[in-house]
Amino acid sequence: MPSTNARPVVFFDRDGTINVEAGYIRRVEDLNLIEGAGEAIARLNKAGVLCVLTTNQTGAARGYYPESHIHDLHARLTSLLAGHGAKLDAIYYCPHLSPEEGGEVAPYNIACNCRKPMPGMIEQAVAEIPDLDMSRAFVVGDKSTDVELARNSKVKGVLVETGYGQRVQAGEYQWPVQPDFQASSIVQAAEWILQQLKN
Numbered sequence: 646m647p648s649t650n651a652r653p654v655v656f657f658d659r660d661g662t663i664n665v666e667a668g669y670i671r672r673v674e675d676l677n678l679i680e681g682a683g684e685a686i687a688r689l690n691k692a693g694v695l696c697v698l699t700t701n702q703t704g705a706a707r708g709y710y711p712e713s714h715i716h717d718l719h720a721r722l723t724s725l726l727a728g729h730g731a732k733l734d735a736i737y738y739c740p741h742l743s744p745e746e747g748g749e750v751a752p753y754n755i756a757c758n759c760r761k762p763m764p765g766m767i768e769q770a771v772a773e774i775p776d777l778d779m780s781r782a783f784v785v786g787d788k789s790t791d792v793e794l795a796r797n798s799k800v801k802g803v804l805v806e807t808g809y810g811q812r813v814q815a816g817e818y819q820w821p822v823q824p825d826f827q828a829s830s831i832v833q834a835a836e837w838i839l840q841q842l843k844n
C-alpha cells in the first residue's frame with residue numbers, strides 16, 4: 646500500500662515529447678522545448694505530481710559524443726524548464742545499446758534492462774524515490790516503445806502526437822499502439838492526467 650504521502654508520478658520521455666525532435670543533438674543550443682511543455686510540467690509540479698525523466702540516449706554508445714554531453718543536454722533542458730517555473734524531480738537515462746542494435750562504444754555497448762521499453766529506469770525510480778504512488782502513475786512519450794514501457798510497468802500510457810507520434814499511428818515508424826490516451830502534445834497530456842487524478 647502506498648503511504649499517505651504517496652504522490653502521483655509522470656515518467657516523461659524527452660525527445661519529441663518535452664523538446665523538439667531533432668535527431669542526435671550534438672550542439673546543446675539545438676535542444677529546444679516543444680511549445681507549452683514548460684507550462685505543462687509547471688502545472689503538474691504545482692498539483693504535487695512528480696515529474697521524472699526516463700529517456701533512451703544512445704549517442705554515446707554510437708560514438709557520436711561522450712556521455713558528459715548527455716549531462717550538458719540535461720542541464721540545458723533543466724534551465725529552459727526553469728524559465729517556465731517547471732522542474733523535473735529526477736532524471737534517468739539509458740546510455741546503452743547492444744552490439745546487435747548498433748552499439749559500438751564500451752562500456753555502453755551492452756544489452757541492459759533499462760532501455761525502453763524495458764522497465765529498468767522506472768524500477769530504479771521506484772527504488773530511489775520515496776512516496777511514488779505507482780497506482781497513480783503515467784508514462785508520456787511519442788514512440789511505441791514509450792507506450793510499451795507503460796504496459797511493462799503496469800501504469801497508464803499516453804502517446805503524444807508530437808515527435809514520432811503521428812508516424813507511429815500512421816504505421817510509418819515502429820508499430821501502431823493503443824495508448825490509454827492519445828494527446829496532441831504534452832499540454833493535452835498534462836490536462837488529461839490532471840483530470841484522471843481528480844476521479
Ligand SMILES: [Mg+2]
Binds near residue numbers: 659
Ligand atoms: Mg521520444
Ligand SMILES: [Zn+2]
Binds near residue numbers: 741757759760
Ligand atoms: Zn540501459
